[in-house]
Amino acid sequence: MIERSARVIAVASGKGGAGKTNVSVNLAVALSRLGRRTMLVDCDVGLANANILLGMEGGRTLADLTRSSAQLADIACQGPGGVMLVPGHSGLGLGGGLCADARATLAAAFRPYAGDVDDVIVDTGGGMAGESLSLVSASDMILIVLAAEPTAFMDAYAVLKGLAVRHDCSRFAVVTNRVRGEADGRALFDRFRNVVEQFLPVHLDHLGSIPEDPYLRDAVLTKRCCVEAFPSAPASAAFGRLARKVAEADMPMLPGGHIFFGMEAHHGAH
Ligand SMILES: Nc1ncnc2c1ncn2[C@@H]1O[C@H](COP(=O)(O)OP(=O)(O)O)[C@@H](O)[C@H]1O
Numbered sequence: 001m002i003e004r005s006a007r008v009i010a011v012a013s014g015k016g017g018a019g020k021t022n023v024s025v026n027l028a029v030a031l032s033r034l035g036r037r038t039m040l041v042d043c044d045v046g047l048a049n050a051n052i053l054l055g056m057e058g059g060r061t062l063a064d065l066t067r068s069s070a071q072l073a074d075i076a077c078q079g080p081g082g083v084m085l086v087p088g089h090s091g092l093g094l095g096g097g098l099c100a101d102a103r104a105t106l107a108a109a110f111r112p113y114a115g116d117v118d119d120v121i122v123d124t125g126g127g128m129a130g131e132s133l134s135l136v137s138a139s140d141m142i143l144i145v146l147a148a149e150p151t152a153f154m155d156a157y158a159v160l161k162g163l164a165v166r167h168d169c170s171r172f173a174v175v176t177n178r179v180r181g182e183a184d185g186r187a188l189f190d191r192f193r194n195v196v197e198q199f200l201p202v203h204l205d206h207l208g209s210i211p212e213d214p215y216l217r218d219a220v221l222t223k224r225c226c227v228e229a230f231p232s233a234p235a236s237a238a239f240g241r242l243a244r245k246v247a248e249a250d251m252p253m254l255p256g257g258h259i260f261f262g263m264e265a266h267h268g269a270h
Pocket residue numbers: 013015016017018019020021022023126177178179210211212213214216217220235
């Protein structure tokens with residue numbers, strides 16, 4: 001029986017473009033730099049691109065775990081700061097849509113790492129697909145990326161509602177992205193929380209803001225993550241603060257064998 005140390009943090013948003021992949025990748029590298037054993041798993045089934053931001057294209061992906069006899073160690077690769085990247089595969093259904101055999105294979109692949117990792121950051125595709133929501137709900141922390149755009153606000157609300165109503169999720173962490181500064185981000189969060197808590201029985205915590213930063217866009221264009229390419233850029237400093245918040249977050253680990261492909265070794269697995 002493996003004791004689970006890995007805390008699973010799913011990064012979600014209402015729609016594409018909110019900044020999920022940039023938050024996932026930069027947060028994972030920043031956590032790794034803090035000395036935490038960090039795994040970044042790309043579960044975006046639409047556009048699996050976390051590897052591109054780490055300059056690690058090609059190679060095997062999550063799909064190889066279910067399609068061949070590859071082990072997690074065969075597909076995972078080491079990125080900046082020592083982060084362990086598990087590349088995703090666009091078009092692969094992960095979560096509720098996988099057959100029992102495939103889920104069991106993934107569970108068996110991840111379970112040996114349950115005690116060897118501190119944080120598992122899961123980049124997701126966002127949106128309301130049932131499969132995506134069930135994947136997000138099977139995590140210890142749901143990190144919603146709320147971008148400073150009017151449409152992003154309602155889309156984030158819709159996803160949060162889906163998670164609360166269909167999956168009984170009651171606690172969410174929010175990072176506000178593409179804001180002008182901390183005060184601006186805090187105001188955006190307060191508006192969001194007022195709407196959400198008025199209609200849904202949930203609790204929201206603000207973990208901070210990432211500013212709109214041209215350095216982040218430049219980093220993307222050169223296929224690097226911002227914290228690596230421009231360590232002193234405003235966004236990089238913000239990712240450093242976010243990583244410390246996440247590292248310190250009180251995150252009650254959810255019990256149950258369903259957590260992230262069965263990372264919870266509840267079935268006497270070894
Ligand atoms: N804080 C930011 N500052 C500037 N540009 C940003 C920021 N966050 C995201 N972007 C821009 O938005 C694009 C989409 O971000 P991405 O992380 O891929 O979103 P998602 O994964 O939610 O679809 C990035 O390539 C970048 O150009």
